[in-house]
Amino acid sequence: MRRRALLLSGWPVAWAGGAVEPAAAQAEELRLSRFPKSANQLIASHILQEVYRRCGLAARIEPLPPSRAPIEALAGRLDGEVSRLRRHQDDYPALVRVVPAFDYFVMTAFSKRRIAVASREDLRRYRVGAIRGVQVVNDLVAGLEGVERAANSESLFMMLAADRFDIAVDVDINGAVQIHRLRQSGIQPVGVLLQAEVFHYLAPHRAYLQARLSEAISDMRRSGELERLKRRFSQQFIELGLEAD
Incomplete structure (x- = not known):
């Protein structure tokens, strides 16, 4: 439990x-x-x-x-x-x-698909999901069409697990926790987008x-x-x- x-x-x-x-x-x-x-x-x-x-x-x-x-x-x-x-x-x-x-923190791309993401430009090829209200996330997805927004990490990864989009953008530890929580979802990290001090x-x-x-x-x-x-x-x-x- x-x-x-x-x-x-x-x-x-x-x-x-x-x-x-x-x-x-x-x-x-x-x-x-x-x-x-x-x-x-x-x-x-x-x-x-x-x-x-x-x-x-x-x-x-x-x-x-x-x-x-x-x-x-x-x-x-x-x-x-x-x-x-x-x-x-x-x-x-x-x-x-x-x-x-x-x-x-390390901002990371997560997906159920076998893809590789190395930069913000790579995101343009996919449907992307992100948390609303976080400036660094807004910067990463700025200009992308049809970005799905979630209120928090838990909602974001549930949406990814349900195939609402191809890639979720979130901090590495947030993703690790959600992958552990969702168990057999098939979600995995597929690339690092940036690292920043806070x-x-x-x-x-x-x-x-x-x-x-x-x-x-x-x-x-x-x-x-x-x-x-x-x-x-x-x-x-x-x-x-x-x-x-």
Whole structure:
């Protein structure tokens, strides 16, 4: 039976359903958002929880649609977004990007057909499905005719399994989780489209935390801790058959 991943609240939640680790009484807690039903974003959330722990901070992380999250942050109702691309700040310059990047993703093409995809141009030959509201995905499928849109990764791969289109475009870990979930679907990765770093963003009223978080991320990058955390959380997520809420 598949287990549902728990909503991240306070310190990191053990994958197998362990208790939430209590935050120190004096820890400052921030309310952050991540994309719903995205394994990639849930894993990034766990990594970021470790960064926050290093800084003596706590984070309550909840799923919000990617188009709504920056609006909530700019209105002061949200303290930040777990992970977005570098250019997210081009669209929302008042948001505070924490550098360096703390995570990355690999955008991948998935299909039931025996094909090979090496670039965006290769997508033109096929019927393509993609998640709505994600800028990097929008860029990859821009100009393609008849792109089918899904609300999240789970819906996207169910549509692919039902032959609604030939190729689904999504992050590698999201695809791996859905392939594990769908078992005998015949879906497999057929090509890498791009790899990109992602950054944590703070709402303007939390800008004073930028330097502290940047220092922690830099230290964890140099030590290799961020990469070890990503490998560990990704492997556990797939092996336990968890679902992103």
